[in-house]
Amino acid sequence: MAGTRRVGVAVLGLVLGASLLTGCAATTSGAGRALTAMPGAPGIGDPYFPLDGNGGYDVTDYALDVAYLPATDELTGTAELAVRATQDLSAFNLDLVGLEVRSVAVDGAPATWTRDGGELTVTPAAPLADAAAFTTVITYAGVPATLDDPLGVAGFFHTDDGALVVGQPDVAATWFPVNDHPLDPATYTVRITAPEALEAISNGVLTSTTSAGGMTTSTWRADEPMAPYLVGMAIGEFDVRAYGQGGIRYWDALDPALGETGAVASASLARQPEVIAFLEGMFGPYPFAAAGGIVDDVGELAFALENQTRPIYAPSFFSDAVSGDVVVVHELAHQWFGNSLPLARWRDIWLNEGFATYAEWLWNEGEGRGSVDEQFDRIASIPADAAFWTLRIGDPGPDRLFDPAVYLRGAMTVHALRTAVGDDAFFRILTEWTGRNAGRNVTTGGFVALAEEVSGQDLTELFDTWLTTPQKPDLP
């Protein structure tokens, strides 16, 4: 994520202790072993957002089929989830904010359900065995919610000509039932039906477009697993530019209403192949088959997000070419740091934002806008008594996930590591980190261990100083 303004607001979803499931154990003794089935947990176990995600299963694939009518703001959806149980389950939760659930089926049989806040509890007709693969199909409808979250206004934007879905950490549950945490990435098919005058863009590659009865259905497929918050959707009037370069398929979507801003955005997005090649030189091969960017004319949107293979950008970033190019670098760096390597818990957000910001510094250096050392020194000139230095970026708290210090001190941490271990070890750490962990959830502890292994140095003190000491580090 990159923010043009960052406003601290109350975090939705922090309802500690609410809706703990205490249902009775269900037992069955069919042909197989006896099951002692319990409800899955209502949260996946992230202390920052206790009700985000759920326990007891992993989703492997989502097939979302959504229709959206801008005239009424209403979305009608069918979500088919391919799931694997990780315990004997008598019931399980999905995350869903608002929207009316119309039917739920598990393995083709009708299931019952209850709602409690953002939790949808599904009780299948018969318990599910640990390790069993099963499908869940949910039909639903309603007007999706726009959120106030750590980014500011986010979630489901009802725009002048359509819709834009973008947010972090909470957004997916505003428009489909989901195990809403990066600990459970999955593949996605997103099939969007909208009035035929409009374009509909999501992640991955466009596999089909069909029209009937004044509506067009566009089907997008993402074969590489993706955290739920990275699933984006844009419906509206767009100039769509599709092209291939370097083995990557690009779809760029620019709102024609943007005028001069759109021209700057178009030029910055045209540099994506160059940016990806630049980043590949340091981070290893680009991890996905597709790329591209979406710029929609939405006044309330004040950030850019690294939606997998297709970041979504607020138009305000494209006030000038330098700002535009740099935000594209930032969001493309996240395709490695945050997307290919999703966080195991939100506390470690610096692993995303510190590296994406460091990529900006490296890019700026290449463009002749000051060396990385000079960019480091500019932040280092912030006085020691400034509040900037008091945030423990290794544990910033749920409402300061996107504090400027997470980005800037995060990038300084990366540079402090480079200074300590030298360029050879540093760049080997980066490619080992992205190579070994592609498609896996990561933690700060895992990064520190790898950095120590590659460098042969004890880095405990360095990371303690930079990540968890709430004061300005001593600088040479």
Ligand SMILES: [Zn+2]
């Ligand atoms: Zn970011």
